[in-house]
Amino acid sequence: MTDASSFGPLFRRWNRRISLTNEDQSAVINLPWLRKQFQRDAYLAREGEPTGVCTVLIQGFAFRQKILSDGSRQIISFHIPGEFLDLQNCLLEVADHNVQAMTRSLVAIVPKDILLQLMGARPAVRKAIWLDSLLDASVFREWVVNVGRRDARQRIAHLLCELALRMKAAGLGDGPMFDFPLTQEQIADATGLTAVHTNRTLQALRKSGLINLTASKLTILDWDALAEEGDFGERYLHHSVQAVCSLSGRASEG
């Protein structure tokens, strides 16, 4: 069991697209969720393991990654509270990637069969979950473009724009300053760059007056310029953020 407020961010996100009734929401809240805390860097799921559960991030940050045979790591997505970390588990038998906590995190875990039953019984919930999985896929596609065709500066600027916009949409800060627990190594692993290259590029973005990045805070000083540098267009986020966001303009004016 878990309290209703834990799912606030999830329902806020879902309700932007699907009208869930109070009964739908109660049915989700009343699933036999198991709350579990993870330390920073802890693994929530490992590639190759059979899938038994689905997990919603309640507090903290997490990411998905894959490790190659030579030991290098590619981060394939970052996650914020209110997002499922492993939606595909409900229908796929084996985990095809790892899920790791980026910070100390609290999650709610439910057996996948129970989630599937609920999806069968409640079409609106099924549609919301289905949509989430399609949005995940759209973000993966954009990341293929990001690592495949953009230069280092564009890649990092694009990543920062995406994260800032998603956090803003989730009500996790209204900009220009965001809680930003990513290490430079994680940014490097998400963009397919070396740590040295990442460091140099972040410095350059800072010097150009676009961002300020400290140990745990990202400040976007000039959203429009950063979005342009990052070749960032919001379409791939499918209005999940657009309507609620206005990050444009220089931070100093606000």
Place this chain on the structure above:
Amino acid sequence: MDAPHETALQLLARKLNSHHRLSEVHQRAILALPHKIRRLEAHSYILREGDRPDRCAVLLQGYAVRHKSTGDGSRQILAINIPGEALDFQNLFLEEADHNVQMLSRGVVADVSREAIEALIATHSEIGRAILITTLIEASIFREWVVNVGQRDSRTRIAHLLCEFAYRLNAQELNTDGAYELPITQEQLADATGLTSVHVNRVLQALQRDGLIERDRRMIRFPSWERMQDVADFNPRYLHTADLAP
């Protein structure tokens, strides 16, 4: 435009059934989906980024790609689609296409309206489940492509793409005597791997020299699948199919 054919959607039914066991009734419901057959020239667009998708094309013959362009016009291919695959399940509940879908070769598609698919899912939840599994596996393939272009060197990258393609053709029983049609030009291969076509050309020649691939016009074969898989760092787990090694 040809008349609908009662077995046109057979490949799709077979593919969905391979992901989630479907009854006779379900398979017949898929075959009975109202559709329009269209013959398409190579390079014609099925869907453009920004379009509002109102139908889902099922690829019956030929090959298609998903791609996106960056602001400066460089193109990234995101997936290669083979016969039997639905090209727009990814857009099923989305209002705006976030990428392009384009024919690589000449081909034939069956267009099914989005309403017909939504009605099918509403009536037969098991078919809905099979479709959802299909889109989840596609998402897994996108993840693997992030890894491929993000971390692998050019030789491994290209070998990986070739392995994936062969493996998927095998799963759909679209190979001939261990040979695979490779409908993709070196330039397109470059767009799928984030490399230049000069680089791709060099890597293909090296793979050939090392006896890992044999090419004969548009056909490709792998003299030793095990060695190729090794060079490609290819583990088919992310394709979520039963064991179907070529």
